[in-house]
Amino acid sequence: MKKVFRFLLWLGGIVFVLVVGTILYVHSVWDRTYEAPYPEVTVSMDSAVLARGEYLVYGPAHCATCHIDPSDYDAMAQGELVALAGGGEINIPPGQFRARNLTPDVETGIGRLTNEEVARVMRYGVGHDGRIIFPFMPFENMTQEDLNAIISFLRSQPPVKNKIEPTEYSFLGKAVLTAGLIKPIEPNGTPPVSLEKEASAVYGSYLANSVANCVGCHSPRDLNSGEFIGPKFSGGLVFEEANGTFTTPNLTPDPETGLTATWTEDTFVARLKGGLVHEGTPMPWSSFAMMDEIDIRAIYRYLESLEPTKNKIEQTVAYRE
Template sequence: MRVFLPAIAAVAALFSLNQAVAQDTALLARGRHLVEVTGACGNCHTPMGPQGPVAGKALAGGTVFDEPPFRAVAPNITPDPETGIGRWTDAQLARAIREGIRPDGSLIGPPMPMTLYRGLSDQDVAAMIAYLRTVPPVANAVERSVYRIQLPPAYGPPVASVPPPADTPVARGEYLANAVAHCMECHTPMLPAGQNDRTRLGAGGMEFRGPWGVSVARNLTPHANGLGGWTDAQIIRAVTQGISSTDRPLAPPMAFWAYRNMTPQELGDLIAYLRSLPPQP
């Protein structure tokens, strides 16, 4: 019996290459979903015009958030080497996302929800970074943010390693609502120092001003003043279409345009988590 070692080696190499391509494809697909759908990064990092996102400026920054505590300007997160993240290493990007620290050591301020992004798993951070590397670079220099509050020295100790959530609907929903989609960043009341009041998780009440006027974040807990009387279908319609249980159009800055592409499992997990929250009046 003759063994054709070169042929076997070639088949093995081809199999390994196909595996690597499949892994890269899956990683990029996950990263795109996190950035473009559940994370809705463009809701802040893509400039918006009267007709929606400005063409050719995806993730190029420049959106201004002028609130009493700060005048924050969303940075350019495209791979442009001069005005974006093109010269940042993967480790620097991961640190910026999860710890709020730029490569020069300066601290990123709100409304970037670093305290929640600290919970992003290692796999998901890697996927987001891999996808951001593929975004078309856009040269767009933006002004620096100005803070009228004292930023903390840090948002916590260095993030070592974060595993994926437990494989249950409530655990997956908690991960989605906090670490990924950061729903609780907008739907939890804020303390005077600028941090969310975690004792009133999901209670709503924060005001958001924009061209639409003033919108108020809804109570997402199972209280009668929140989602207690809503059906699952009504919650899904609100998240994905921006229509309330009373058929009233909901206002920005909720990223309905992104959330409409969430998977049925993600929506089910999110509802399971919201139903599990302690009711808040």
């Protein structure tokens, strides 16, 4: 009896040391820094460049969906170009992520970041301080012209003083970082210099995959690592939001289960222009409603050109009582 007791005590001691050791280890190394190149950027105050940057930031690239204060959501839904003063929060198990102030204010905005530091966040997912940034901003394959236009526009805004508290990781988030499950992103080869804006599947592919991130939400993924684990655009990703559960529809042209097989191009344009229908949905409807018809038609033509995938999504919106 005594022997068993002593053994259990011993075992308990080992487990205790292992658990405490792991916790201390995770707490000490989770915020290690990464090396990544600083991309080239050419900033210009040319009015066509600034207009392109503004369109991308508020429309397809939807920086505004995250980088504005939640009290401005209604104004944005009305089409107002509200200040990118930060404040949007994403609360998920790995932590509380707070989108930064993207106006040029020196103290609280990107005024103290170089253009190359901002570009590195977009192309490599590495922050100005070398910390990894969770993959909310997969702009690694954006064209050089669009990257230049976005950063030019950000520099041209009036500065707004608005201090945003830092992102806070939960223990799970720190453990995910310690385990190296989130890695810096990187472009597939050298990103294109520019692309012809036209209502074609080629341009639609660029928007859906490299700018608007339709692929990031409308595909099966591992929620801890972000890895794609099924056919892209076949839907089924589940979002637990404050007011209910939202599941992305299948956007491939499968005749039975795909959304683009049953919607005409005009239905699709009208739906995207129409904005939010379901309160609390994570889809950035207000930003996408600011997309022009050429872009929306391009995306539709690209989705139509995809391999049909059978994946029945029973219900996309389920509100909690």
